[in-house]
Amino acid sequence: MKALTIEKVGSPVRLTEVDMPVKREGHSIVKLKASALNHRDVWITKGMYPGIKEGAILGSDGVGVLDGRNVILNPGLRWGENEAVQADDFEVLGMPVDGTFAEYISIPNEYIYDQPEHLSIEQAAALPLAGLTAYRVLMSRCQTKSTDKVLVTGTGGGVALFAVQFAVALGCDVYVTSRSEEKIAKAVALGAKGGYNYKDETWYKEVETNFDVIIDSAGGASFQHLIKICKPGARIGFYGATLGKYQNLNPQLLFWRQISILGSTMGSDQDFRNMLAFVDNHKIKPIVDSVFSLEEGSRAFERMEAGTQFGKIVLKH
Ligand SMILES: NC(=O)c1ccc[n+]([C@@H]2O[C@H](COP(=O)([O-])OP(=O)(O)OC[C@H]3O[C@@H](n4cnc5c(N)ncnc54)[C@H](OP(=O)(O)O)[C@@H]3O)[C@@H](O)[C@H]2O)c1
CATH class of the missing domain: 3.40.50.720 (NAD(P)-binding Rossmann-like Domain)
Structure with missing residues (x-):
């Protein structure tokens, strides 16, 4: 499958052919339809982030399809039991674990939620990490x-x-x-x-x-x-x-x-559920600044670095 990876710190992201993810126990393979950039992705390409793994697939925001359901992914992995603070092994989807700038992702089932129905694919892709x-x-x-x-x-x-x-x-x-x-x-x-x-x-x-x-x-x-x-x-x-x-x-x-x-950092699973409910109740529509294809990924990164965007920069897969 195609994915945007970081080949080398300091170089632009590259669209590469990588192996399909392998389904593990308790995981599902989601066919990703769109993703979105966060400033974190840019910091990573510049080496300004801990634990960078060269060759990893970037991307924390993703929406896609699983068994005919439109789904949205919670990018905060292993928050833990304490609402006040994340656990020591908390991790953000998209580094070092492979992220959403790809055609498919294998992700634990507990991070897969129904996408709010009033949102387009692009609007939904804009929501997870920033929302x-x-x-x-x-x-x-x-x-x-x-x-x-x-x-x-x-x-x-x-x-x-x-x-x-x-x-x-x-x-x-x-x-x-x-x-x-x-x-x-x-x-x-x-x-x-x-x-x-x-x-x-x-x-x-x-x-x-x-x-x-x-x-x-x-x-x-x-x-x-x-x-x-x-x-x-x-x-x-x-x-x-x-x-x-x-x-x-x-x-x-x-x-x-x-x-x-x-x-404050990201949010707990409860925060994610509450955020989705709030967006659904108030019919909030995320603002999409621009939409690029996966192939145009490096242009999307340039746009974020330039800082002229208003709203989220989305990748449509
Ligand atoms: N702790 C967390 O969980 C978490 C989560 C997400 C992001 N972050 C961090 O939060 C920051 C923003 O992330 P993002 O993804 O929202 O980035 P972004 O979309 O690129 O937004 C950065 C924004 O910072 C604003 N900015 C730049 N210089 C400023 C200044 N002098 N005074 C006030 N605002 C200024 C700009 O606003 P204008 O364009 O309006 O001028 C710009 O749009 C990054 O440092 C990121 O790493 C942390």
Whole structure:
């Protein structure tokens, strides 16, 4: 079968002919119809991820067909019993275990769910990893309520956009940041109340200091400013560090104003089930930025690296 593999760290992904997966006990072989990129896939090709196995098939998001059923895969493997944190042997589909950028995958049955019926194949492919991460950080970690005022930074990101859609569906007043006015306008069209362009490094100075919840994946030097625009008692949920380490965090601002900074990663099986139910109940449709074929895989990676996307970059198999 055909698959996108990482031949060598630092080289683009390559479409190669690989052996069909072998069915193991407790697994099923799903015929994959579509998958989607996450920033993780790009980090892996650059060697910026632990445990990289050259020759592995990339891809964490996948939808396909099993015995005539349209199915969607949970990419978080072996979360374990503790809802608070994943087990030591937790793993993400698509490195080191073979992922979804292939025609078929062998996957344990417990990670196979019915695809929400209101979604197209492409929309469903966009959902798993980013939807799960957004759901956990927003709902399970920050315990966001409909009365909360929410800021999501970097709205163009795959996870960030789900956080916007989920918070809007919940009934929150949602604001965003982005490098692009066009992306802010698109977020507003999805129900956000407004946005700020972070290319202006003083953007936070024009913001009212009243966010109950902030969802961030940028980190870096600008994270310190998020604390200044929180309400006392606010929660800042974060799941990424695109800009690296925090700098100049002021502990006085944090403890006196009772602000929580909550780290979050992917989500438990329960989070995945809850996320699918939430998407189904609110008939949320993931935003698909673009669709490439498996053969065009390296172009899809280039698009993600360029950062001009709004929504998920999907591969149709
Ligand atoms: N912990 C987890 O479970 C988990 C899960 C998924 C992702 N992640 C991490 O989260 C990050 C985003 O992942 P993704 O897949 O959503 O990536 P993505 O789709 O490529 O999105 C990255 C986004 O970051 C935003 N960004 C860039 N510079 C920024 C800045 N200075 N301030 C605020 N936002 C900025 C951009 O938003 P604009 O385009 O709007 O400017 C961009 O769209 C990555 O670091 C990834 O590794 C972690």
